[in-house]
Amino acid sequence: MRRPILWAGAYALLATVAAAALAIGILGGEFRAVERSDYVTYQTAGLIVLHGDGACLYTVECQAAAQHDLIGDEPSFERGALPFNSPPWLAALAAPLALLPLHLAFGIFTVMSLVLLSVAAWRLAWGGTATRAVATLLLLSAWPTVMGAIRGQSSLAVVGLLGLSAAATSLTLERRAGLLLGLSAFKPTLAPLWLVRMVLDRRWVTLLTGGVTVAALIVVSALVVSPQPLLDYPSFLLGTAGDPNALGIHVEQMINWRGAALRLGISGSPLAVVGVALTLLLVAAAWWWPRGSARAAPLAAAAAFVATPLAIPHANQHEAILAALGVLIVVAALPELRGRLAIAAIGSQAVLWIGPALDSRASGWLLFGMLLAWLCLIGALSWREGRRVLPSGSGA
Numbered sequence: 217m218r219r220p221i222l223w224a225g226a227y228a229l230l231a232t233v234a235a236a237a238l239a240i241g242i243l244g245g246e247f248r249a250v251e252r253s254d255y256v257t258y259q260t261a262g263l264i265v266l267h268g269d270g271a272c273l274y275t276v277e278c279q280a281a282a283q284h285d286l287i288g289d290e291p292s293f294e295r296g297a298l299p300f301n302s303p304p305w306l307a308a309l310a311a312p313l314a315l316l317p318l319h320l321a322f323g324i325f326t327v328m329s330l331v332l333l334s335v336a337a338w339r340l341a342w343g344g345t346a347t348r349a350v351a352t353l354l355l356l357s358a359w360p361t362v363m364g365a366i367r368g369q370s371s372l373a374v375v376g377l378l379g380l381s382a383a384a385t386s387l388t389l390e391r392r393a394g395l396l397l398g399l400s401a402f403k404p405t406l407a408p409l410w411l412v413r414m415v416l417d418r419r420w421v422t423l424l425t426g427g428v429t430v431a432a433l434i435v436v437s438a439l440v441v442s443p444q445p446l447l448d449y450p451s452f453l454l455g456t457a458g459d460p461n462a463l464g465i466h467v468e469q470m471i472n473w474r475g476a477a478l479r480l481g482i483s484g485s486p487l488a489v490v491g492v493a494l495t496l497l498l499v500a501a502a503w504w505w506p507r508g509s510a511r512a513a514p515l516a517a518a519a520a521f522v523a524t525p526l527a528i529p530h531a532n533q534h535e536a537i538l539a540a541l542g543v544l545i546v547v548a549a550l551p552e553l554r555g556r557l558a559i560a561a562i563g564s565q566a567v568l569w570i571g572p573a574l575d576s577r578a579s580g581w582l583l584f585g586m587l588l589a590w591l592c593l594i595g596a597l598s599w600r601e602g603r604r605v606l607p608s609g610s611g612a
Contacts (some may be wrong), residue, residue: 231566286318304449332372380399417513495523495526
C-alpha cells in the first residue's frame with residue numbers, strides 16, 4: 217500500500233470527527249451526562265472543601281448534601297448520591313474548580329486532561345510530525361478515551377502522567393519521571409505494576425522523587441481538606457470496592473478478571489484469582505525474556521500498561537486508556553514490525569467502536585478479550601526479542 221500514513225491519517229480524522237460528534241451529542245443532549253458523570257463526584261468533593269466540611273468528606277451525609285446542592289434531584293441517583301471514591305488530594309485540586317458552574321468546570325477539567333494525554337501520546341510515538349499527530353489522534357479517538365471524556369474521568373490525566381513518566385527514561389529526567397509518577401496518585405489504582413517495574417529497574421531517584429511528591433500531596437490534603445479524610449479514605453475505598461452492590465459499582469461491566477468471572481456466572485470462584493495470577497506471570501515473563509536488550513524498557517512498559525486493567529479489582533471501560541497507551545508504546549518500540557503492529561492497532565481501535573452498539577456485558581467481553589489478546593502478543597514479542605539477543609549475549 218502506497219503512503220500508508222495517508223490512509224492511517226484519513227481514518228484517524230474520520231474517527232476523531234465521529235468520536236467528537238458522539239461526545240458532543242451525549243454531553244449536549246437530554247441525557248444530562250455532565251450531571252451523571254464521574255466529574256460530578258470531584259466537584260461535590262470540592263464543594264465540601266469550600267464549605268469547610270472536609271472532615272466529613274467520606275460520609276454519605278456530606279456527599280449527598282453537597283451533590284444535591286450541585287445538581288438537585290437526579291432520577292438516576294434514587295439510591296443516593298454518586299460516591300466520591302478518589303483520594304482526598306483530588307478534592308483539594310477540585311476545590312478551585314468548584315467555584316465555577318458545573319458545565320464550565322467539567323469542560324476545563326476534561327480539556328486539560330485530554331491535553332495531558334495528548335502530550336504523552338506525542339512523546340511516546342515515533343517518526344515525524346505527521347506520524348506523531350496520527351498516533352495521537354488515534355489514541356484520543358479510541359472508544360475508552362471518548363468514554364473517559366464523556367464521564368470527565370481522572371483516568372485521562374493519570375494515564376497521561378504515567379505515559380510521560382515512561383517517556384522520561386534518561387538519567388537526567390529521573391526526577392521529572394518521579395514527579396509525574398507521584399502525581400499519578402490522583403488515581404493510585406493505575407500505577408502499581410509500573411511501580412514494581414521501577415523497583416526492579418532500581419530507579420531509586422525516580423521512586424524517591426515520587427514518594428516525596430505523594431508526601432507533598434498528603435500534606436496539602438491535610439491542610440486544605442482536613443487530616444481526617446486521610447484516615448477515612450483507605451477503609452472507605454476498601455468498603456466500596458468490596459461491595460458489588462455499592463452505588464456506582466457495576467462489576468458485570470468491568471473489563472478485568474473479576475468482571476469476566478461474574479459474567480460467566482461464577483462469581484466468588486477462584487477464576488478471578490487464577491486469571492490475575494496468570495496475567496502477572498505473563499507480565500513477569502515479558503519483563504524477563506528481553507533482559508539485556510535495548511528494547512526491554514519499552515516492552516516492559518507496554519506489558520505493565522496493558523496488564524493493569526486486567527489485574528486491578530476495579531476496571532471500567534475508561535481504564536482501558538492505559539492499555540491503549542501500552543499498545544502505542546509497543547508499536548513504537550519495534551521498527552521492523554511497525555507496519556504490521558500499526559495495522560493491528562488501528563484494526564483494534566476500529567473493532568472496539570462496535571462497543572457502543574453492544575449491551576454492557578458484551579462490551580465488557582469485547583474490551584477484556586482485546587486486552588488479553590494484546591498482552592499475549594506483547595508476551596510473544598518479548599520472547600522473540602529475548603531470542604534475538606541471546607546469540608550476541610552468549611558469544612560476548
